[in-house]
Amino acid sequence: MSSMESVWAPRSGSSSRHAATALLAGLAAVGVAAGLYRFGLGLKASTNLDHFYPWGLWIVADVSFIALAAGGFVTAAVVHVLHRERYHFLVRPALLTAMLGYTFACLLLAADLGRYYNIWHPILPHMWQGNSALFEVGMCVMTYLVVLYLEFVPIFCQRFVSDRRHPRLSRLCAGVDRIASRCMSFIIVLGVGISCLHQSSLGHIFVLAPTKLHPLWWTPILSLLFLLSAVMTGLPTVILVCLLAGRSFRKPAPMRALGEVAKYLPVVLSIYLAIKVGDLLLRGALVHLMQLSLPSLMLLVELVGGVLGPLILLALPRVRRSPGWLGFAALLVMLGVVINRANVYWIGFQPVGAPHRYVPSLAEWAFTAGMVAALVLLWRLEAARFSIIGWRSDRVTSWLPILLLCRSSRVGAAVAVACKPQRRGRSPCALSV
Amino acid sequence: MELDRRAFLKSVVIAGALEPAAGARASVGEARPAAADAMGVLVDVTKCNGCRRCEAACRAANGFDALSEESLKDRSVLAQLRQPGAADYTVVNEITAALPAAEGRSVYVKRNCLHCVDPACVSACLVGALRKQPQGAVTYDAAKCMGCRYCMVVCPFQMPAYEYENVLTPQVRKCGFCTGQAQATNDDAPACVRACPKECLTYARRSELLHRAHTRITEQPESYVDHVYGEHEVGGTSWLYLSGVPFDLLGFPTLGTAAPPRLSEAVQHGVFSHFMPPVAWCAILGLTMWLTRSDRGESAPPESPGPVVHDDGFVNRLPERGKSHEFDGECVGASERQ
CATH class of the missing domain: 3.30.70.20 (Alpha-Beta Plaits)
Structure with a gap:
């Protein structure tokens, strides 16, 4: 068992990596402080939520986390339901991302709920309210969280199965692993099924507020759009996670297989784009795009930057071959979906008679950023502890675009230095667990 | 291709699920009538x-x-x-x-x-804390409420207020x-x-x-x-x-x-009509999983041009018990037969 340091930053003498880790840990600490502030002093003190804007940044982050975590069910469907075995290496990074994404979404939700200690109420049959989209979301998210942790059980057990120092633990884990493996097909199908349900219900929530959501986003098929956008962001998230994990663990992700996966993305992106634009046309909502306003600008950013841009990029074989470009395109898709969620839950939400627009408070930003940082750190920690990364690297080409992108900011600079191409030929097993 | 087919399949399933909703569309505009003695x-x-x-x-x-x-x-x-x-x-x-x-x-x-x-708020409330009483009132039960404020989001008149300053037991x-x-x-x-x-x-x-x-x-x-x-x-x-x-x-x-709840509930109950569409969707998934599994020899074995999936060069300190990376029963079966 090595020192803690090797878990956080495996390569000695890499000060930039330590800097990035320190930065993330600092952010997480600030986030924890903001969280304590919220639970200690209440929503009034910590947030800018008011009578007209009852939902704010935390809910936006919440639904974004859940959308980005869709990679878990998309890869499960591709690899386990459709048996594309060659993409098996995606499953565990995706599962870990989904598991942490949903866990942190629940944390953010708890912070946002006024009576967080009643968060389990939807389970009680006498409180069931089947007309509510949020009830459906609540039940499915709770179930799916359990499913994700169950899917993690074999990974957890395999870590200890061969532990010779603790034969009892080893035997116990082997038994649990065997049972878990028996049920796994059922669990996976259940996970994919209910993911589709609640991803769509997250959009359906706003069908009930036709007079308050901007017509650029309100549509009866909001649920379909949310489901499709979750599916379309699932794989890009996993791709970026693999690329970054490859950097971080000095075990570059296999570009050939990632490129193959990415080949399907333009298809999914264009299906989404076609339905979204078709919906705007059919409802006659395109006139709102003609006026220069915040909502129309945000829709353009969402559709051009987050869907059309990566659609064109990913259609180019050159982009799919280069880790930098592929990561960049994947990042665009992810940002596009996050902006979409922000547009529906924040920018497009326009209550009548509100005296001013809602802008998140410092504590809201701090808590959100802290939770994102904590998620990244925990991902790194767990990937180091359990066998998450199981690919064999192939040749790495250019990281230039993402480096250029990163260098523009101070935070990015740290990340960029941390991401500097490695020298080949070194053992990938420097990390001890 | 697989993703394409999957997305298509899904849209078909969803379209099918929404079909009853479309049928109910005729009644969507008509509000639930007020109780006679309201x-x-x-x-x-x-x-x-x-x-x-x-x-x-x-x-x-x-x-x-x-x-x-x-x-x-x-x-x-x-x-x-x-x-x-x-x-x-x-x-x-x-x-x-x-x-x-x-x-x-x-x-x-x-x-x-x-x-x-x-009321939209009653339709929205996921724990039934808001209720429409037969005599007309929309009442609130703080004991059920979890404070999600969805009722405030959907109210067309912005009427529900929230006790943001209350740290522990805020109410609508x-x-x-x-x-x-x-x-x-x-x-x-x-x-x-x-x-x-x-x-x-x-x-x-x-x-x-x-x-x-x-x-x-x-x-x-x-x-x-x-x-x-x-x-x-x-x-x-x-x-x-x-x-x-x-x-x-x-x-x-x-x-x-x-009334906003008519459209929203019509779609929701269309997707969930008697739980048939979700169960059917899971059944399709399970069936696909069963039919395409490689040990039946019907689908092509996973030729592996890219990385060898089950290879674990990374956490290879764990002595192998079978392969340490297999994820479920199906996969273990598939790889062991190769």
Whole structure:
């Protein structure tokens, strides 16, 4: 068992990596402080939520986390339901991302709920309210969280199965692993099924507020759009996670297989784009795009930057071959979906008679950023502890675009230095667990 | 190709699931009718002089800080365009600026929860803390509430308020139509109605109120606009308004006649009709998983041009028990046969 340091930053003498880790840990600490502030002093003190804007940044982050975590069910469907075995290496990074994404979404939700200690109420049959989209979301998210942790059980057990120092633990884990493996097909199908349900219900929530959501986003098929956008962001998230994990663990992700996966993305992106634009046309909502306003600008950013841009990029074989470009395109898709969620839950939400627009408070930003940082750190920690990364690297080409992108900011600079191409030929097993 | 097919399959399934919803679309616009004996209040805006006795009575009835006689005389409050809040379920606003100059005088509008006939907040509440009572009231049960504030998001009138400053037990606050206070007073009219000295508020059956409202409009067409606000808005409300000036000038939102829950619930119950679509979807997934599994020898074995998936160069300190990376039974089977 090595020192803690090797878990956080495996390569000695890499000060930039330590800097990035320190930065993330600092952010997480600030986030924890903001969280304590919220639970200690209440929503009034910590947030800018008011009578007209009852939902704010935390809910936006919440639904974004859940959308980005869709990679878990998309890869499960591709690899386990459709048996594309060659993409098996995606499953565990995706599962870990989904598991942490949903866990942190629940944390953010708890912070946002006024009576967080009643968060389990939807389970009680006498409180069931089947007309509510949020009830459906609540039940499915709770179930799916359990499913994700169950899917993690074999990974957890395999870590200890061969532990010779603790034969009892080893035997116990082997038994649990065997049972878990028996049920796994059922669990996976259940996970994919209910993911589709609640991803769509997250959009359906706003069908009930036709007079308050901007017509650029309100549509009866909001649920379909949310489901499709979750599916379309699932794989890009996993791709970026693999690329970054490859950097971080000095075990570059296999570009050939990632490129193959990415080949399907333009298809999914264009299906989404076609339905979204078709919906705007059919409802006659395109006139709102003609006026220069915040909502129309945000829709353009969402559709051009987050869907059309990566659609064109990913259609180019050159982009799919280069880790930098592929990561960049994947990042665009992810940002596009996050902006979409922000547009529906924040920018497009326009209550009548509100005296001013809602802008998140410092504590809201701090808590959100802290939770994102904590998620990244925990991902790194767990990937180091359990066998998450199981690919064999192939040749790495250019990281230039993402480096250029990163260098523009101070935070990015740290990340960029941390991401500097490695020298080949070194053992990938420097990390001890 | 697989993703393509998957997305297509999914859209087919969803389209199929939405089909009943489309069938129900005919009834989507029509609101759930009000119960025959549902009560309501008719607010005749033309009769209100802004004395705020309703506000004082409401505060007394609901245990909020009382309004003193002096504060009632302070008429500067009226011009502030207040919104019912967490400590006052009803407020009276004075509207002057927005009115045409010819009108020449102020109009006083009492605002509170309108107790929709088919309320969006009740449809939204995931734990049933908000309920539509048969006699018309929309009531709130704090013990069930988890504080998600979805009710506030969907209310077309922005009526539910929230106790943000309450750290541990914040509640959604809105007019409860003085439900449960009838026994104490032997009069089931809400406190504000009983307190009104100008007979601006009338408490009766909603159907009767509608009749009275239309009679008033017909008898005095010069005093009223021909519109009973709340008769059809979002499927109808228990509180109805008569006014001498168009309602949009008074700050009433212009709303359609469809009750939002009809569309939303039609889609939701279409997708979940008797749990058939979700179960069918899971069945399709399970069947696909079963049929395409490689040990049946029907589908091509995973030729592996890219990385060897099960290879684990990384955490290879773990002695192998079989392969350490296999994930489920199916996969173990598949790889062992190769």
